[in-house]
Amino acid sequence: MELRHLRFFVAVAEEGSLTTAAQKRLHTAQPSLSRQIRELEFEVGTALLIRSAKGVELTPAGRAFLDHARLALAQVEAAASAARRASQSAKASFALGFLTGQEMDWLPEAMRILRDELSSMDVTISSQYSPDLADALMRGKLDLAFMRREAGLPDLEYRQVVSESVVVVMPSDHRLAANKSVSAEEIASEPFIHMSATAPVFREVINDYFRKNGLTVKSEQTIDNLGMAMSLVASTRALTLLPKYAQNFLTWSVTSRPIEGGGPTIDLVIGYNKANRSAVLKTFLSRLDDLIARVAREKNS
Numbered sequence: 153m154e155l156r157h158l159r160f161f162v163a164v165a166e167e168g169s170l171t172t173a174a175q176k177r178l179h180t181a182q183p184s185l186s187r188q189i190r191e192l193e194f195e196v197g198t199a200l201l202i203r204s205a206k207g208v209e210l211t212p213a214g215r216a217f218l219d220h221a222r223l224a225l226a227q228v229e230a231a232a233s234a235a236r237r238a239s240q241s242a243k244a245s246f247a248l249g250f251l252t253g254q255e256m257d258w259l260p261e262a263m264r265i266l267r268d269e270l271s272s273m274d275v276t277i278s279s280q281y282s283p284d285l286a287d288a289l290m291r292g293k294l295d296l297a298f299m300r301r302e303a304g305l306p307d308l309e310y311r312q313v314v315s316e317s318v319v320v321v322m323p324s325d326h327r328l329a330a331n332k333s334v335s336a337e338e339i340a341s342e343p344f345i346h347m348s349a350t351a352p353v354f355r356e357v358i359n360d361y362f363r364k365n366g367l368t369v370k371s372e373q374t375i376d377n378l379g380m381a382m383s384l385v386a387s388t389r390a391l392t393l394l395p396k397y398a399q400n401f402l403t404w405s406v407t408s409r410p411i412e413g414g415g416p417t418i419d420l421v422i423g424y425n426k427a428n429r430s431a432v433l434k435t436f437l438s439r440l441d442d443l444i445a446r447v448a449r450e451k452n453s
Contacts, residue, residue, distance in 0.1 A: 155228060157192040158221045160185055161200065165218050169207040223290075223307075230292030230425065245274040246432045249285045249297035253378050254420065256400050258298050258313075261446050265439045266432075273432060281350045281376075289425050295433050296424045300353035310421040311437070313444055316395045318357070318416045319408040321381065323389050328409065335412040340367040343390035345381070348374035354418055358393050361416040382406050395420075 160173070164185070167173040174182040193200050200214035210218060246266060250259065259277065266275055278285075278294065285297040286305055301310050320334045328334050328342070340362065346369070347355040362369060373388065375381040378401050381392055386405040395418050399408050422440065424433055 155225070157188055157195070158225055160188045161192055162218065162221050162225065164189060164201065164208060165210055165214065168209070170203075172207075226287075226290045227307075227427075230290060230427070232292075245276070246296075246430070246436070247276045247278070247288075247294045249278045249280060249288060249294040249299070251282050251285065251297075251299050251420070252279045253397060253401060254298050255279060257397060257447055257451070258443075261443045261450075262298075262436075264446075265436060265443055282353065283350070286423065289423055292425065292428075295428060295430055296422055296436060298420060299423050300351070301419055301421050302353060302423070307426055308423050309426050310423050311440065313420045313422055313440075314448075315417045315419050316397060317410065317414070318361075318393050318418060319396050319399065319410055320391055321385055321394050321398065321402070321406055321408045322391045323386055324405055324407045326389065326391075326407075328391075329407050331409060333410045333412040336362070336365040336367055336415075339391055339393070339411075340365075340369050342370075343388065344369035344371045345384050345388065345390045345392040346371040346374050347392075348376050350376045354395065357416050357418050361393075 163173040163177040164170055167177060170182055170185055170189075174180050174185045189201060196213070196217065198213045199211050200217055201208045202211055248262060248266075255277070263275065266273060278288070280288070282300040283302060285294065285299045286302040286308060288294040289297055289308055290305065298313065302308070320328070320339060322328055322334075322342075328338060331338075347358060349355070373384060373390070375384055375392060378394070378398055381394060381398070382401070382403050382405070384390065385392055386403070393411075393416075394408075402408060424437075
């Protein structure tokens with residue numbers, strides 16, 4: 153079994169079509185691709201795909217094989233990335249990622265630690281959705297990320313940074329803005345904007361909160377990011393729930409209120425790949441408690 157077999161199989165599985173995968177993803181002839189898939193199935197010892205006039209579907213064995221194939225390819229890419237970075241320069245480097253919006257609180261102190269400990273180091277910063285950060289950690293493109301605790305990734309290690317409360321965001325002139333806090337029932341009685349699949353961990357926190365309260369919300373739209381949240385809340389006059397750090401980005405047209413009874417919370421964690429042996433990462437982790445304490449003092453001062 154060769155890596156090309158895995159790449160070809162993943163492409164076909166994701167496209168749902170041998171023709172589309174051959175033409176758009178792999179730039180190869182379909183007969184050649186079909187032969188590669190047959191070779192892979194022979195190596196595995198069972199059928200992975202069911203072919204039909206509509207395309208292809210995964211067999212139960214194919215679904216099980218797909219996750220492992222993706223993981224194997226990610227690990228190979230991570231190894232290649234680490235090798236390239238090691239060969240480029242003897243100068244230490246560190247790739248740091250943030251869940252979009254969290255840089256405001258955590259980047260200054262993170263950079264202070266890195267500069268204090270390793271002043272000659274090259275540091276790169278990226279801001280992405282949490283699932284994308286997890287993918288970058290798996291592929292060796294990031295050393296560490298401030299993110300959510302994404303599930304189903306046993307190669308990643310997480311350490312909690314802070315548990316954030318969740319707040320209600322609404323138009324500034326909404327009737328509920330006159331309240332000091334808003335109850336779960338009041339939230340459910342209003343049009344609601346849900347979080348999209350770009351934030352699966354937070355979306356499940358919201359769903360779990362309403363389930364525990366025996367409530368359902370009327371949600372017709374979803375949001376991908378903080379800017380979109382502010383715009384949709386102001387224009388549709390619907391409510392949404394966001395982590396408390398979103399208050400740093402509120403515009404004049406929207407406001408926030410705490411949830412009555414405390415409401416749900418969501419963890420911010422740092423994530424890193426267990427296989428990462430970077431001395432810089434080890435140094436950063438050794439200073440994590442200091443970083444958390446400093447940020448807490450800044451927020452409370």
